Amino acid sequence: MKSLKIFLIEDDPFFGEALKYHLKLNPDFDIHLFKTGKECISNLYQKPDIICLDFGLPDITGDKLLKRIQETNDKIPIIIISGQEEIEVAVNFLKSGAADYIIKNEHTKDILWNSINKIRENLDLVSEVEDLKEQLEQKFSFEKTIIGQSDAIKNVFNKINKSIKTNINVSITGETGTGKEVVAKAIHYNSERKNKPFIAINMAAIPKDLMESDFFGHEIGAFTGANTRSIGKFEQANGGTIFLDEIAELDLNLQSKLLRVLQEREVVRLGGNTKIKFDARLIIATHKDLAQEVKKGSFREDLYYRIIGLPIELPPLRERGNDTLLLAKYFIDLFVKDNKMKSIILSKEAKDKLLKYHFPGNIRELKSVIDLACVMCENGEILSDDLTFNSINSTDFFLSEEKTLKEYTAEIILHYLKKNRNDVLKTAKKLDIGKSTIYNLIQSSEKLK
């Protein structure tokens, strides 16, 4: 715990020393005793945390000294110690910004002790809040935390910068693990809404029958088990940002309800009839091609146009070139710091291996590969063998077989044919090829048997 610098201004040497002696019983209190107001002012450069002032000093009255201190720094809590018992005097001091007013008597030292401790608790809270604010700002000053220097990521930074100046809806697309949520948070925490809530909802993670109540809230008795009123996520996000992740998973019924809510900018809780206004910026994300979903009929066209706003496309990691190595180094440094380890570097072979791999799980996968490599490596260097790829995406394996394009094509057609129970017409339509291509393929594979 940081020690507390306390200025004690008291002209009565006996009383001053007695207070000093008592307060010094707390080893965290760093007491500086002065006998005059002038001494106090000329020592303000030492930045005291608290000042305890005697009301009747020989060179200056308590109220004047209070003012002089406040002119230099109005944040320092000042405790007035006075022989005057009139309530009016105390009230005037408190009105002028004194933190406390203590009467001089045999209890002064104990009351002062408690008063200082209370102020200290407050100061600790204030500094904790300041620290957290600073951390938050650092956390989301996106150029420092969204790592990358490729043209692709610079383009993303440019779009983030554009979006934070207005309230435009933002739609973020990209494969899993490309940083869609990171970008959504960066927009929120760098916008004017940063001190209001950021509420994220993942459509793929909420059971369909709970979604509506989760979005819009419910009143008591709205459905079996609704024993309490619940405030929905849209209401919670008021003034801030609502992030709808995996929006393509929303069913058509909820899509139309969402459209209405976005048009009217108000929600009605389930089982209620009051319209509640809300003001939240909308950011949506999906790994699917929404325009394609509209074409397929699984996503409403009118909702699509309402939410699309400023589109930000996050490229897969494999298209970000050297960013893979920058990110790898960033994750190594994080791991080393979190685990209080000595520094670790990547060998040339390990770098080559990372650059060759195509990371279907993108940055999330890179982070887990690096974390494991930091644990496995020896002598502070990650070698190629320390990098283990546990990709569950079978495309890697499929492509690693190195067949000809004709062979791959045949394999794909046969796969879909089997999936469609040998329905040639359906398969041809799905793959957008002529049915004769499929018949020819079947014939030639029959011949091979």
Ligand SMILES: Nc1ncnc2c1ncn2[C@@H]1O[C@H](COP(=O)(O)OP(=O)(O)OP(=O)(O)O)[C@@H](O)[C@H]1O
């Ligand atoms: N450019 C980046 N710099 C540093 N860390 C990143 C970057 N992009 C993503 N990350 C990290 O990668 C992980 C995955 O990011 P995030 O959850 O934002 O991805 P996502 O696209 O929303 O994934 P999903 O589609 O699966 O929800 C997180 O740990 C995030 O902090």
